[in-house]
Structures are given as structure tokens and as C-alpha cells.
Amino acid sequence: MKTKNINSLLVEVLLAMLFFALSATVILQVFVTARTESDRAQRMSQVLFAAQNLADETYLAEHPEDTTITLEDGTVLTVTVSEEMKEAGTFRNASVTAVDTEGKTLLTLPCSRYIPGAEVVQ
Amino acid sequence: MNHRRFNIGPGAASLILIIVVLSMSVLGVLTLMNARSDISLSERSLAVAEETYELNQRAEQAFAALDAIAVAAAKDSADQTAYLAAIEKALPEGMALKEDIVAWTEHGKSGRSLACAVRIAALGEGPRLTWAAHQMTVNSEALGMEELWN
Numbered sequence: 001m002k003t004k005n006i007n008s009l010l011v012e013v014l015l016a017m018l019f020f021a022l023s024a025t026v027i028l029q030v031f032v033t034a035r036t037e038s039d040r041a042q043r044m045s046q047v048l049f050a051a052q053n054l055a056d057e058t059y060l061a062e063h064p065e066d067t068t069i070t071l072e073d074g075t076v077l078t079v080t081v082s083e084e085m086k087e088a089g090t091f092r093n094a095s096v097t098a099v100d101t102e103g104k105t106l107l108t109l110p111c112s113r114y115i116p117g118a119e120v121v122q
Numbered sequence: 123m124n125h126r127r128f129n130i131g132p133g134a135a136s137l138i139l140i141i142v143v144l145s146m147s148v149l150g151v152l153t154l155m156n157a158r159s160d161i162s163l164s165e166r167s168l169a170v171a172e173e174t175y176e177l178n179q180r181a182e183q184a185f186a187a188l189d190a191i192a193v194a195a196a197k198d199s200a201d202q203t204a205y206l207a208a209i210e211k212a213l214p215e216g217m218a219l220k221e222d223i224v225a226w227t228e229h230g231k232s233g234r235s236l237a238c239a240v241r242i243a244a245l246g247e248g249p250r251l252t253w254a255a256h257q258m259t260v261n262s263e264a265l266g267m268e269e270l271w272n
Binding site for chain 2: 006009012013015017020023024027030031033034035037038040041042044045051052055061086087088089091092106107108110111112113114117120
């Protein structure tokens with residue numbers, strides 16, 4: 001009778017362990033997905049912060065130039081600048097583009113600026 | 123001595139296991155929901171930043187167009203009144219002149235808009251135009267914020 005009890009307890013523990021192993025596999029995947037998504041959100045925030053800094057610097061700079069900056073996570077920020085002469089001044093077309101490691105464009109921030117001509121028309 | 127024996131009956135291991143698995147599942151789902159909302163917030167931040175910079179770009183383009191109008195108006199005007207009248211006549215749709223300030227609004231796709239105003243200097247003085255207002259406004263109805271709060 002005692003042996004029968006021990007056997008049934010052993011079977012129960014074995015089944016419990018099997019069930020735990022299966023559950024842990026699924027739950028672990030959920031945690032891994034959450035971690036991956038959380039990392040991605042953090043990277044996006046960092047990219048946005050860096051791109052905004054770069055766009056504001058480009059807007060305020062007197063003579064900005066084409067620049068490429070690679071962030072720690074491999075995202076590449078590219079600044080493109082071109083100038084267009086207008087009737088009364090210069091329109092400086094500029095934009096900051098962020099491209100991730102897979103080649104996907106995350107965002108493009110235009111930071112163009114119009115610089116009026118210095119002459120005063122009488 | 124009176125010894126009290128503690129026996130683990132059949133089903134106790136299963137009960138503990140169910141409690142542990144349920145707890146882990148709840149924690150996992152909460153973590154995943156938190157991560158998803160982080161992603162959603164980040165994507166929204168990117169969209170808002172792009173829209174804001176796009177509106178600024180359009181405001182600069184309008185500023186450039188207005189400067190060209192001011193230069194052209196100055197060439198044909200003898201005094202300040204004629205100068206302002208010539209500018210008012212040449213203003214594109216959406217821009218309005220009040221005293222010496224030209225105001226207009228750039229509208230974004232998702233209910234955000236940029237209210238712009240430029241002060242026109244007196245004829246012959248420089249700089250011809252200076253920014254008087256550059257204010258971002260949010261239409262909460264268009265963004266669905268009313269529903270969000272309710």
C-alpha cells in the first residue's frame with residue numbers, strides 16, 4: 001500500500017515537472033519578446049533624441065555640411081544640405097534621415113531654413 | 123515529546139505548480155503589454171516629431187515666399203502705406219495682413235497646426251521680416267483626445 005502511494009506521488013511530481021517545463025518554455029518566450037520590444041522602443045527613443053539634436057544643430061548652423069553619424073546601435077544618421085537661391089535670399093534645404101541596421105528608414109526630419117538677403121530695397 | 127507530522131498529500135505539488143505558472147503567466151503578459159505600449163509611444167513620438175519638423179519646413183517656405191513678395195512690393199512703393207497695400211494684394215491664400223503683421227496657419231495631418239506671424243519692417247529698413255509668432259497648437263478633437271480622457 002505504501003509503495004503504491006509513493007509511486008502515485010512520483011508520477012504526480014513527474015507530470016508536474018513536465019507541465020512546468022512546457023509552461024516555462026512558453027512563458028520564457030513571452031519574456032524574451034517583451035525584452036526585445038522594450039529594447040526596440042528604447043533604441044527608437046535614442047534615435048529620435050539624436051536626430052532632433054542633429055536637426056536643430058543643422059538648422060542653427062551658419063554653414064552646415066553633409067554629415068553621417070553612426071550611433072552605438074548601428075543606426076546611421078545622415079544630414080543632407082543643399083542651397084537654393086531665391087529672389088530675395090537663400091533657401092537652405094536640409095534634412096536628417098535615420099536608417100537602421102536593416103536598411104529601414106526610421107524617420108526623416110526636414111530642417112530647412114530661409115536666410116533672407118541682407119540688402120534693403122529702397 | 124509531542125511531534126507533529128506534516129504530510130504533503132496528493133495534489134499539493136500540482137497546486138503549487140498551478141499557482142507558480144499562473145503567476146509567471148500574469149507577469150509575462152503584463153511585461154509584454156508594457157513593452158508594446160512603450161513601442162507604441164515611441165512610434166507616436168517619431169510621428170509627432172516628423173510632423174512638427176514638416177510644419178516648420180512649410181513655415182520657412184511661406185516665409186521665403188513672403189520675403190519675395192516684400193522685395194517686389196518695396197520696388198514699386200513710394201511710402202509705407204503703398205508698401206503694405208502692395209504686400210496685402212500679393213499675399214497668397216491663407217495669409218492675412220493686419221497692421222504690419224502677416225499671419226497664417228500651417229495645418230498638419232493629425233490635428234496639429236503651426237500658427238505663424240511675421241512682422242514687416244518699415245519700408246527701407248532691415249531686416250524686412252521678423253518672426254512675431256511661431257506657435258504649435260493641437261486640435262484635441264482631431265487627435266481623439268476627448269475620447270481618450272472619457
